[in-house]
Amino acid sequence: MIQITNLHFAYGKRRVLYDGLTLRLSPGSIYGLLGPNGAGKSTLFRLMAGLLFPKQGAIQVAGHDPAKRRPAFLQDIFLLPEEVYTPAMRIREYVTLNAPFYPRFDYRQFAGYLAEFGLTEDERLNEISYGQKKKVLIGFGLATNTAVLLMDEPTNGLDIPSKAQFRRLVAGAADENRIVVISTHQVRDLETLIDPVIILTEGHQVIQAPMEVISERLWFGLVPRLEDVQGTIFYSERAIGGYAVVARPDAVRLRQAMSRVDLEWLFNAVQAHPDYMHTLFSDTKTLTHA
Known part of the structure; x- marks a missing residue:
């Protein structure tokens, strides 16, 4: 479960993003996080992942305080950022280096995702297209089988057939023990996938409904x-x-x-x-x- 209570966060004194935000997200759902530019969707993800820290309020993610960055928390959450940067190595090497951090990482599951996306483990991350890099990290994130999966604009860079593949794979990877939250501007890409919906507004309000x-x-x-x-x-x-x-x-x-x-x-x-x-x-x- 993700419980956010009375969250306050601002960049400096003038740009207040959250001034008392309260949300509760339960396992078993694929949440869609929508909002205008600058409403704080990416910031909210970073707060959930412990990469930013609230000025006031409390955040509990899968029973942990993200700000403490404890290993038990880090191994049970995966954040796919909107902009992805990959090292100059083969996909196989990337998996060998990063998968051990996630105790429930499923190598066979990841191989299936690569095959679905038309990729092989021998390809070099620095030589494939941006959309293909996104596919690799989407597959990796799904294969971690973490309790919390946060995906920020995951369909950016994907072509139309790949977006259909993405919906199918995410739906197949979701279960009653996992919280998936997808932030997107491309609402038509995901409207058959996400439920419930969370909408942030410029007026510092939030709508959450099935x-x-x-x-x-x-x-x-x-x-x-x-x-x-x-x-x-x-x-x-x-x-x-x-x-x-x-x-x-x-x-x-x-x-x-x-x-x-x-x-x-x-x-x-x-x-x-x-x-x-x-x-x-x-x-x-x-x-x-x-």
Whole structure:
């Protein structure tokens, strides 16, 4: 479990990112962490991994205080950063050097991931493309079988077929004992994979809710005219045949069948109406920043 309580963090005096953040993440889920640029997604990962330290508040990750950087904690968490830098060595050498730090690392599992991505252990990390380097580290992170897996923009640099492979492999590696958190701007790459969703806003609030609850409380669909929607429209954009809309379910005059949650529309709706969205999902363990 990851428990963040009353977290305060800032870069200097002016750039406050977290001012009382509280979150609780449980094993068995693949969480999606969304937010605008500068909202602190990567910073939150570094705080969870013990690479940054909160000014106030508490963080517990798998029963450990990350700031203490104890070996038992480090061997049970893996952070894949957005920007990856790899040494000039063969993939086999990289695994030989780093895998012993993770007691549950599965060499056969990693070999399967390499084969899935069309790579071999003989290839040199400094001679393959950026997307291929990302694939190697994605496979390595999955094969560590750590209790906590944090992935920051993992689909950046991947082509379309590789993104489908990524979704399939992550879904297969998740289990009831593991917490997977994926930070992304590429919401359409991952909307069939992540659940629950955590959305950070520029107004220092956080929305956390399962996809099922979101689909019950918001309507995502197409209407011929905006006049067909009564009440507040949280987000709309022109689309072929009319308008794409996010609204309350009871606000739509023409009761078309409800569509699945569109994470991009949801993200825009939350950024436009953070206070209302926070209230709407306040009973789903959603807490404001102080």
